[in-house]
Amino acid sequence: MAKSKKKKLEKKITKAKVKPLKREVARLREALDLAGTAAPASRGPALSPLAPANGFPALPVIAGVEFAAAEAGVRYKGRLDVMLARLAPGSAVAGVFTRSATRSAPVLDCEAKIGATAGPRQGAAILVNSGNSNAFTGAKGVEAVQAICAGVARAAGVPEARVFTSSTGVIGEPLPHDRITAVLDDLAARLSPEGMPQAARAIMTTDTFPKGATATVEIDGHEVRIAGIAKGSGMIAPDMATMLVYIFTDARIAQAPLQRMLGRLTDETFNCITVDGDTSTSDTLLLAATGKSRAPEITDLRSAPARAFQDALKRVMMDLAHQVVRDGEGATKFVEIAVTGAASAADARKIAMAIANSPLVKTAIAGEDPNWGRIVMAVGKSGAKADRDGLSIRFGDILVAEKGWVAESYAEEAGAAYMRRDELVIGVDLGLGTGAATVWTCDLTHRYIDINADYRS
Amino acid sequence: MAKSKKKKLEKKITKAKVKPLKREVARLREALDLAGTAAPASRGPALSPLAPANGFPALPVIAGVEFAAAEAGVRYKGRLDVMLARLAPGSAVAGVFTRSATRSAPVLDCEAKIGATAGPRQGAAILVNSGNSNAFTGAKGVEAVQAICAGVARAAGVPEARVFTSSTGVIGEPLPHDRITAVLDDLAARLSPEGMPQAARAIMTTDTFPKGATATVEIDGHEVRIAGIAKGSGMIAPDMATMLVYIFTDARIAQAPLQRMLGRLTDETFNCITVDGDTSTSDTLLLAATGKSRAPEITDLRSAPARAFQDALKRVMMDLAHQVVRDGEGATKFVEIAVTGAASAADARKIAMAIANSPLVKTAIAGEDPNWGRIVMAVGKSGAKADRDGLSIRFGDILVAEKGWVAESYAEEAGAAYMRRDELVIGVDLGLGTGAATVWTCDLTHRYIDINADYRS
Known part of the structure; x- marks a missing residue:
């Protein structure tokens, strides 16, 4: 040249x-x-400023579950990227999945298996890799899932029909499944009841911290334990998101009631968070009950023990859901949007989500600008019934607007001071009915664009 | 080399x-x-890199319309922020407006008047200010509109019921209407048929260039002229947006057919663009026909002259709509999303809008990343019918994915080279039916956040 x-x-x-x-x-x-x-000094994937102050929680051992994690080098080098969980015979597994029309191969496989596993109470296993989502990978994607399931079944000693897999990461690139099957024997050999924290790390992608939560409840004098892990942190919107969540309990409960419980509680927790309104092709939430607790079996979901268990499970799910928002890509503010007085619960949810997903609201929050006019805009565009003159808006306890205009008592400085907090509550009352909904979201910052304009390179 | x-x-x-x-x-x-x-701000208030290469077009005089612009100091200092247009007696005025449930006072006033003006063919006037949207300003907002309309009626010599006003800018702050009424006599004194370019400047907010377009059509040997101006450039989504558009023609046509024509063409033009999915409380598109051309009156919308006129009008509307996208806040790429083969036209539109509004797709485009996996994600989340294995994706003429996976002929370098262009066409075929839709959007960049995290301060 x-x-x-x-x-x-x-x-x-x-x-x-x-x-x-x-x-x-x-x-x-x-x-x-x-x-x-x-x-x-150096870039590093800095910890989200909204990360839980106390770090990763101390998770109790859940009798009947063992974990192991490994570096398979699926995409990332020098970090855990595969986790295996083995469930003892007698475990029930429930699951909810993304409603995307372009669901990934592992999701389709899990869905088929969850429906078919109501009866048998054999052992089971969960295998998750990060770095590659095995989504939109055609027939090769299905082959990869089959190869992994066969390998896990052999290595972990469970039926193939009881192996559930998830993959998270880049879409549309073939999953190098041989790198995963190559570490399965090693994973199986190192399974341990104390391995959940490593598992939480292995499933991370752009997450800046591992996510765990736990709760216990006493039923008839016996302790029942619940512990779970999750990963976020972009492509997060209701109908599930790029969210992988695995929750384990030693409760005794059959698959059918477990599945019913999970569906209802997902609507109240994970389906109430949004980071960017985008929905992943891979979202998976699995809930496994090993039945190893000495507490009596939960059968009637309306019974007092069942309600106590559900309350504890909901706390774990809500905690994990909030952690996903706190680690939303580029997030610097944790925002609760509480809508009341709407014509219906569905309208309240529409309005809350319109506010939570509005780029103009989210950038104003990032800029600590008490720009309540953009909240009015989002209410207006939501498609829900709204009456401008009946609407009121609050920042925390501060009444900002009412009767179609800024509140007489409102001082811009008070609003500006409030917006400088890390955690915000935006209240919107429609003054129309009793419909209410609360959702959680984060702000939209430069860092979101840094992460997503350059994710693959 | x-x-x-x-x-x-x-x-x-x-x-x-x-x-x-x-x-x-x-x-x-x-x-x-x-x-x-x-x-x-990364680039200062520099001209959008997507601005039309030839600058503002030479707009012809439209017989029967005069313009003037002034510095009223509503919010901005030292720049044009108010424009007046006066229409000769005999003019018909049609309009379409935001569907937001929290529409601004001027929009509500215009809507009421448009419906009532089908009969009389008196003179009319349009008064627009930038800097303050007079939205969510309660009873004071209505008073401001009334004061301005009364002032314009007096200064321009037209009935108050024929004065249309628009306001664009910050929401929720009282409009200092006295600053506007103070300049009305001066505006009226300086009205000129050549004043349209100044009017285009006066209505700008965060726009980086004034927007104008024109077309002419011959009907029965007589020229009919069309010319219009518009402003963007955030809060842009269908069902109108923070868009103000004023189009003028010397065609002879009654209000009822003009209104029908406008509604249909808006669906094919302005309702097919999106910048951020947010919908303004102030969007207004007014179309005025002065009837001063010597061409015969347009009565039957199916006649050849009517069709020729509509084609020309559509060209003007599409040109202005594209300019709004080209000046989308922070835009560096002009993107056409062309969806074909969907189960229905409604499904095609849903998919096109889901892609166009996805923050993950828009940031990938900003990063010049041929991340077609995110397009699959957006198709999946749209709620429209989709079959993963029938889906195909193209970047321009490059076949990227088909049959549920990356196309055999696809080379990542070709995709990457394509993404470096300023103007992109993303084609998505669902392989299901004949439903088709095309929408236009831009990328999501740091500059969008710079502008919107700090708009008010």
């Missing part, structure tokens, strides 16, 4: 790409100087 | 120089986020 041509090309690229970036770096450094903040 | 060598060198330079800078920018932005400091 002629040297002059090479120089010319180099010059061209420098002018088009390098120079603007250098200018941007200079501008940003200047802004950091003005803010009195030192420029960061 | 051999193409492959050039590519290789380009890649090498990019890796060595561009990537580290990109990482640095991301790191600095993150630090700024954590420091709670807004990043400085």
